[in-house]
Amino acid sequence: ASSSEELIMAEKKEMNVVLIRHTLSPEELISLGARLCYSKSTISGLSERISAQDQTGFINRLINMGHESIFEHASFTFGIEGVSRVLLAQLTRHRLASFDVQSQRYVKLDNPELVLPASIRKSELSADAINCMLTSMDMYRKLLDAGVPAEDARYVTPQAVPTELVMTMNARELLHFFSLRTCNRAQWEIREMADRMLQKCREVSPEIFGQAGPGCVAGRCPEKRPCGHPRSCEEWDPE
Secondary structure (H helix, E strand, O other), rough: OHHHHHHHHHHHHOOOEEEEEEOOOHHHHHHHHHHHOOOOOOOOOHOOOHHHHHHHHHHHHHHOOOOOHHHHHHEEEEEEEEHHHHHHHOOOOOOOOEEEEOOOOOOOOOOOOOOHHHHHOOOOOOHHHHHHHHHHEEEEEHHHHHHOOOOHHHHHHOOOOOEEEEEEEEEEHHHHHHHOOOOOOOEEEEEHHHHHHHHHHHHHHHHHHOOOOOHHHHHOOOOOOOOOOOOOOOHHOOO
């Protein structure tokens, strides 16, 4: 069985966020759609290349006009690992996305490094919390050994169990996702994941995602109870 020391090591387990695929030249594609919407251009005329300067102009005008549907033409697919089932429950509330999650029916949990929040780790009850998790995982293994199917044995596992997934969102949904989940008031784990996703997006599409983030990045905080610590666009600048 896992020891308390092994479980505590989970705090050092690196969340991994990878941009697996994205629409080729997403800013140019969106600009082509804008050209068709707002000019007399024909479909055959869309093959004409749009300069980087014109792409920037199109993207900025679309954002300022609130013409968001056109951003749905570009999609981004991420590979994510080292996140908890707590995060997964929040993430799947964003329904305009496609998810493939590692199955607990077919993939048995073999001494996973559980995700342990810093607040629990620093609490005076940390030892009790760790023992609770260890007891749950020990019972999971006993149920498997007793012949209980993995799809049923998993019912006793804690939400701290890590998972892996592949997720695709279009640019419009990503902008909405970032507005909510990079906010300081978002839960810490999904905020960390959103921060990493936004950095990856800005690396390949700086015009689309240059001003992405919570409301305080571009203007007034929309929260009823502001955190008092506005975030800055520079926080997501690619290194």
